[in-house]
Each structure stands twice: as C-alpha cells, then as structure tokens.
Amino acid sequence: MKKFLPYAIGLVMISVPFIGTPQYPLHLMIVILIWSMVYTSWSLMGRFGLVSLGHGAFMTVGAYVTALLWNYGGISPWIGIPASLLTAAALAFIVAYPCFQFRIIGHYFALVTLALSEVVRLIIMATRDYTGGSLGFTPNREGDGTSLYALQFADKETFYLVVLGGWALSLLIWKLVDRSMMRYALDAISEDEESSAAAGIYVTRTKLKITVLSAMMTALGGAFYCQYQMFVAPDVVGGIGISLQIIFAVVVGGIYTWMGPTIGAIITIMMTEIFRNIITDLRTEGIDLAGLDTTVYGLMLVLFIIFLPKGVLGELLDRLAGGRAKKQAPATQPADSG
Amino acid sequence: MTEPILAVEALVKRFGGFTAVDKVSFKVEKGEILGLIGPNGSGKSTIFNMVSGALKPTEGSVRFKGKEIGGNLPNRICHAGIGRTFQIPRPIHRLSVLENIVVAGFYGQDGIGSRKAAFEAAEQALDLVGLPTDPHARVSTLGAAGLKKLELARALATGPELLLADESLGGLDNSEMDQAADMLKRIRTEMGITIIWVEHIMGVLMRVVDRVMVLDHGEKISEGLPSEVAHDPNVIEVYLGTDSEDAQASAASGAASGTAL
Numbered sequence: 001m002k003k004f005l006p007y008a009i010g011l012v013m014i015s016v017p018f019i020g021t022p023q024y025p026l027h028l029m030i031v032i033l034i035w036s037m038v039y040t041s042w043s044l045m046g047r048f049g050l051v052s053l054g055h056g057a058f059m060t061v062g063a064y065v066t067a068l069l070w071n072y073g074g075i076s077p078w079i080g081i082p083a084s085l086l087t088a089a090a091l092a093f094i095v096a097y098p099c100f101q102f103r104i105i106g107h108y109f110a111l112v113t114l115a116l117s118e119v120v121r122l123i124i125m126a127t128r129d130y131t132g133g134s135l136g137f138t139p140n141r142e143g144d145g146t147s148l149y150a151l152q153f154a155d156k157e158t159f160y161l162v163v164l165g166g167w168a169l170s171l172l173i174w175k176l177v178d179r180s181m182m183r184y185a186l187d188a189i190s191e192d193e194e195s196s197a198a199a200g201i202y203v204t205r206t207k208l209k210i211t212v213l214s215a216m217m218t219a220l221g222g223a224f225y226c227q228y229q230m231f232v233a234p235d236v237v238g239g240i241g242i243s244l245q246i247i248f249a250v251v252v253g254g255i256y257t258w259m260g261p262t263i264g265a266i267i268t269i270m271m272t273e274i275f276r277n278i279i280t281d282l283r284t285e286g287i288d289l290a291g292l293d294t295t296v297y298g299l300m301l302v303l304f305i306i307f308l309p310k311g312v313l314g315e316l317l318d319r320l321a322g323g324r325a326k327k328q329a330p331a332t333q334p335a336d337s338g
Numbered sequence: 339m340t341e342p343i344l345a346v347e348a349l350v351k352r353f354g355g356f357t358a359v360d361k362v363s364f365k366v367e368k369g370e371i372l373g374l375i376g377p378n379g380s381g382k383s384t385i386f387n388m389v390s391g392a393l394k395p396t397e398g399s400v401r402f403k404g405k406e407i408g409g410n411l412p413n414r415i416c417h418a419g420i421g422r423t424f425q426i427p428r429p430i431h432r433l434s435v436l437e438n439i440v441v442a443g444f445y446g447q448d449g450i451g452s453r454k455a456a457f458e459a460a461e462q463a464l465d466l467v468g469l470p471t472d473p474h475a476r477v478s479t480l481g482a483a484g485l486k487k488l489e490l491a492r493a494l495a496t497g498p499e500l501l502l503a504d505e506s507l508g509g510l511d512n513s514e515m516d517q518a519a520d521m522l523k524r525i526r527t528e529m530g531i532t533i534i535w536v537e538h539i540m541g542v543l544m545r546v547v548d549r550v551m552v553l554d555h556g557e558k559i560s561e562g563l564p565s566e567v568a569h570d571p572n573v574i575e576v577y578l579g580t581d582s583e584d585a586q587a588s589a590a591s592g593a594a595s596g597t598a599l
Contacts, residue, residue: 181440181441181444181445181453181456184433184437184440184441184444185441185444185445187430187432187433187437187441188430188433188438188441190432191430191431191432192428192430194392194412194428195424195428195430196430196441197391197392197411197412197413197416198390198391198392198412198413198416198422198424199416199441199442199445199446199492199495199496200413200416200417200442200445200446200447200448200496201413201441201445202413202445203413
C-alpha cells in the first residue's frame, strides 16, 4: 500500500491537465511547481548550512539569458536554456570558489551571496536598453504562441507537464544527493571543515559541486518561469526580495526533507493568493493594506525559526517517527561500550 | 638502515613574533611508536598540525616516505597515508557513529571507490577500537572514552601508514587510559601502523612507546628511550618541575598514575 502511494500521487499529478482542471487552479499549480523546483534547488545546498541569499541572481540569469538569446539572437530556448544554466554555473563558481578557498562560511558567506543578488539586479538595470530595466522584458512570441521550437505554449496544460517534469527532476536530484556519499561529506563539512579535511574530504571541491548544481537547477526554474509568464522583471525573479522569499518558503516547509520545499511553496503561494484577494477587497472599500503580506511573512519567519525550525513537514515527520518509536516499545539505547 | 617513514627537518612555525616551534628535527622509523611529550604550549600540537597539513610550516621540511609534504593540504596528506586524531574529539553529530567512520573510509583512501569498501573499512575500524557497528548508534550516546575511540576509528578508516594520535588522555580514568594505550599498541602490532603519540601525561605513555621526544618552548630538549629520557636532567628540570623525585619515579616505573605533569 505504502509502496504504491508515490506512484498513485504521480499518476494523479500527471492526469491533472487531462481531466479538465479549470485554468485558475492550473495556473496556481504551475506557479507552485516552478517555485517548488527553485526552493528544492536552494535547499540542495541550504540544508548543509550553505545559506545563500543570492539565489535570486541565478534565477535571474536563467530567465534573462534564455530570453535575451531568443529575442536578440533568435536562439531557441533548447540551446538558450543550457546556455543560461552554464552561465549560472560559471557565476556560482566565480563567487563561491574564492569564498570557499578563503574559508568564508556561515553569515559571511550569506552576506557575499546577498551582494551577488544585488549585483545581478543592478546589471539588469544598468543595461536597460537591452533588458528593459525594471520595466521588465518580454520574450518575442513565435507564431500563434505555441511552438515547441520556442518552448512557448499558449495553453497551460502543456506547460503544466513541462514544469511537472522540471519539478520531478529537482526532487530526483535531491534524492540522489541525499543517497550519495557526498551527502555524508557535506554533513561533515557543514559541522567541521578542519576535521573533514583531516579525514580526506575535498572540502572546497565538494562545496563547489553542490553550489554549482544548486545554481544550475535554480536557473532552470528561472527559465521556466520566464517561458511560462512570457514576462520577466528583475524584482520578480531576482533581487533580495526573491532571495529571501526562497529561504522563507524552505524554512516554513522544512529544510531537511525532500518534500519540505514543495510544502513550503504550497503554503506560501496559497497565502500570497489569499492576501492578494483580501488586500484587493479592502482596497475597493477604501482601506489600503499594501504590504500586509510582507509584514505577516516577516512575523511568520521569526515564529517558525523559533518554534518550528524543522518546518511544517520536518516537524510532522518527527512526530510520526516519534510516535512509531514509542509504539515499538522500549527503544533500545545504543550503549557506549567504552 | 632503511629510510625513515617520516623525516622532519629544522621545522619552524612562527605566529607573528612568537616562535611556537623552533628548528625541530626528528625521524620516525617504520613500525615504531614515538612519544611526543612536553608541557602545555611546548609546541607538540603545532608540530602535529604542520605534519598533518592543518598549518603551513614557516620554514623547514617534512618528508613522508621520502616525499616532501610540508605545506600540502590536509586532505592530500590524509590520502598520502597520514591519519590524525584531534585532541578534543570532533565528531560529526549529524551523522551516526557508523556514518562518521564511513565518510572517512570513503574519502580518506582516495579512490577506494565503492560504498561497500567504505562500509567494510568502517566496520573494521569500529571493531578494532571496540565501538558498536550498529548503524543507528548516535554520537550523542558516546561518553568521553567513546568519543576518543571514535576519533581513533575515523583516523584508522582512512587507511594510514602513519598515525598521529593526539591522545591527551586527561578526562579518562585509569583503566580507560590503560585501554587506550593498549589499543595503540595493538594498532601497531596488528596493522603495522607507525604511530606518533602526543600526550602530556607521562605515565601511560612511557609504558607503551619505543622512543620519546620531549619539547619545551618549541625546542627539542631530549630524545631517546623512555628510561633514558625520564632520567635526563634537562627533562627533570624543565618538564617534571620541582616535585622531581616523585614524578621521576612515577614516570620511570610507567605507572598509570594519571598524574598530569
């Protein structure tokens, strides 16, 4: 029974666009899947204490490089997306390598990546003649709006399947990393770099690998976002705002479990939708509460970090495991035989 | 005579104006246990850190099996065949006891290649030091002695030819200290691993080691058989302090008195 559950869920998810799901829920699901993919990619490294405040930059790179190559070079996203992933990888390497080499860790690493977020945003602003600056950028439509060559789909159904695949890929990568030896190495590095190095672990190399992987997957999310919305702006996929939103969602969902970031995406995006409706309703009555959502997010983030540091899903799994362990009667205490 | 496994020559480490290690030279022959003793701040750990790559030497050379390794990165030195333990155990709490050792087995022997081999190496190392190979055992369940064994197992899993044991048995009771000393002896005889043992308690060490080197203020002040060193007036003066007769007696007899000198 339990074994077939994931397959059943997978089947249901694939069938969503074929059973006449209305456009609005479908849109929400696409957005949730794209962001889940980005959040999962962030947590690839975030769970090992490599807290990046710069993932907005990688998302920006994914979206803009793909779109710019399309509009100005006529290069299909089939080539543009790999190119944007390589750009993100290069950017991650350029920023992370000196950090890791000079042992910039913890808060200091977060600050460097925070700067990265801003630098990339400012570059988009400074090159507004090409990128449209803060007004955003719209990829050229190909033909009637549906083209496999341009990776543009007028109907949401097709795009749903595309992002479902992207999301599944990010989860697969998360799982593969989790089961690899690299996971042990990264856990060790996150606690003690010196003793890890003494045990023969390539500290810098291993950290670089996961950072580059995380950056590339995030860029893929950015590219999907732009292809879906057919519009991208620096503040929508990048900047400090998005970088913080990523962390918030992952913390809410659960940073140490593979479905945590997805749960975080569902919670935060549903909340955003609800807030948006409340704010719009109130505005028609003359009450302006713009910024309410951000305030509540901030408050929630503080509360989560204090009371639910493992996130909703992490806490839930812990409780389930705890209940099961108790049921299995006197837990065997592994004794120190020393 | 064959080439020594480790040859340290005129090793110097300066931190700003302070010279922590001043032109220390020594050799370690394959298969021996060398004791490295000295009061706190005498430069033992600094030498250790330079040999294991945690610190770069200011001057001098460190040759391992005839190859210069001074200033190499710690992971390279580990791969070359030098394992180390830390004075204060530094386990990874997020990982289980077994995983702590597996990761060392996998990465420590550069190119061991397979998970299976790493798990085997880990179980072997845990068996040797007497820790449970139960995959669910957590680090938090280990006491002081258990953590020291974990350190040792982690170093052994990397497949070293030379083991730098920063043992510092303070905090263990007498029987635990004896156990630890016997373990080092067994590691040497059963696995043929050469050992440098750093310690500031003389008693237990003197019983196990083949040779002793004594440091004070970053300089080597004596070297030789345990019985010679224990009677060296230099050592008695700077190391054993004023209470020399008692201390000398206890050191020479090799009693595991546990007196921190």
